[in-house]
Amino acid sequence: MSQYKIEAGTGQHPGDRQEQQDRVALFGAAKAPGFMMAVLADGMGGRTGGAMAAEQVIRTARQLFDEFSPLTGDIDAMLHTIAIEAHTIIKLSGLTVEKEPHSTLVVLVLTPSGSAHWAHAGDSRLYRYRGAAFAERTIDHSFVERLIEQGRLRPEEAANHRLSNILVNVLGSLREEPYITLGRHDGLQAGDAFLLCSDGLWHYFSDEEMGAAIAANSPRQLSELLIGQARQRAAGNKADNCTMAVVKLTAL
Template structure:
């Protein structure tokens, strides 16, 4: 069974920061064949593509002084693209007997990107200590795999509810899990912005790469985002917007608009992938707007689409 996915992403600097250290990637993976010579009327060196085999969704949130955070997230995404191109065969071999090896391969990709950032910091001393979070989802119907380091998030949205598939690698989350802090105190804690696990940073060893997986259903949606979004929108709001929007692009624009309206103190990135049910007569056919626009709200135009 093949189910079409509606994907879109957008990123915005927000209302306070001068530069955007967030990055995102949406990629459709296809098998292809490069024809070098043929007796049929095909152009030489033409490339023939098969059907889409899966989709990659990725969000990275850089950190570091000046432009170092932006460089760290750029390095991570660029490295992932290069390595994925050279290992795409893994993504088409997802029988149960190789799934464990596939997930280990994804973890190793993040470890390698981590080392790439550390190596760049050695060469460019002014960027030493730069780091980035990275959350990547690979969806090949009906399987969803998520690999993650940092505090960017991946949500699975089903039947009007959003479930976070990732764990924030912050000191505040560690305190909550150890019983040293109440869950309701986490969001406002000074430790909520302190990360213990990122690609790059000041560490010189391995990072912790967490893996989660799920079985998708028709009607599900996936949403990846940076902390500049979920600090202002809770899970019910995220689920409502993504579920009711007319498209993935409309959902991204509305998520970012509301995050800016409610503060916008950090860069804001959203990537949405939806597996919509067949439309019914009662479905909305206009762009969904979750809340009336405040006349005092400054005009914000997220980048992407």
Template sequence: MNSSTLSYRLVATTALHRGDRQYQQDQVALLTHPRVKGCVLGIVADGMGGKSGGRKASDQVLMTARQVFERYSVKDDDAQATLGQIVTEAHLVIKLTAISSEEEPHSTIAAFLVGPQRQCDVVHAGDSRVYHFRGADLVWRSKDHSYVQTLIDAGQLTEEEANVHPQSNLLTGCLGTFEDPPVSFKHIPELMVGDTIMACSDGLWHYFTSKEMGAIVSTLPPREASEMLINKARQRARGGGDNLSLSLVRVEALKDPLLASTPFSPLTPSSLYGQ
């Protein structure tokens, strides 16, 4: 049977950990649409800007995402435009927050919107990433808006060299800056059974190759996979790790023959791992 005609369910998880930082400035969510079955929004925001500025920024990203997604009409609205609206509105709100505070709040964003026909749209700004795996194989990942990415694009660095570059955390744009953020989109026509879509902050992806990530998300249930990713990243950071966050959805075939006539099984409740 073709994977497009298989009955399926979306299995999801979120994970959040402070790492070795004094403050938690990442925020993560996985939202189910209030009116449409099978429509979900996964989002990660990595805040920056002093003791509380970064948390204010990432909070604003998630608050904006919830408000926009609640208004989103699957039938009438364009998914990419909706993701763009989240970025635009969050960027403006963060800039307004900066006016009334002494900090300079900024945030990245990485988000995916899965529709009821398994279509998926992605947006990101900064160096939080979205990965698309088919089984263990990487199909696509977002490209960072960072200084080292410009060096990679120019052929001056490999990805391995970029990971250990002294300016690897220097961004070329994000939300809350004076300039409009660089925004990149991706449309995936259909997620297949066995596919995983994951948004995560640099505190997580920095410690893994795409091959390692694919092996983990394809062989373990989503919650266990998220726990392994967090734990491995913590071990590899050796006491110097950043905040870590991820939002993950996997498409699985329904094994229960009694559910075979059901085109969609409800989203498994998301889990929060680590504080």
């Protein structure tokens, strides 16, 4: 068994938007003791449609996690099914609303054997830290990331690029089927931490800034600190919804 305990929390702010279209949640698994899930979705496509799309991601994740058993199921297969089922329902629901709803997805599952599994679609991110040290993060499914991969854009230019909000992969699209990128890390230990967040948060921080804040604060303190700083740094702009979930592994 793993020699750590899990501390987790979530935080949200609507930014300068009229409605909160992000959704975030933390779950235990009914049939898988010791497993936990964090899931975050950034809904888009009109006020009502965006919120509906993100809510559907959370609802689908919870339902499939409740049904998951490590004796008969595979975590990566479950993560893939969450994305595909949510995509299908959002797409069908879009036929009844004014605008095309769609959503990002980032989901993390921790196991009692000390492994972490995650998946994402879109530009909501997962960061992994060991103490304050940045270890890795997901790569956005965005137009600017494609430009970076092709050598046509430098990474430091991405955040302020005029097309930085254009995504190439989302759940709910009527034109293209989504793809999901999977990740895994084994050997979890006390001091490890994960941050899931929407672009309304990560846009305002470097990887190193967030690592220092995660290491020095409890989940609740961290949520208040990062969201407060994001609001200050967004002053003068029409800031997006700001949403996060943090999962920290601390010594017993």
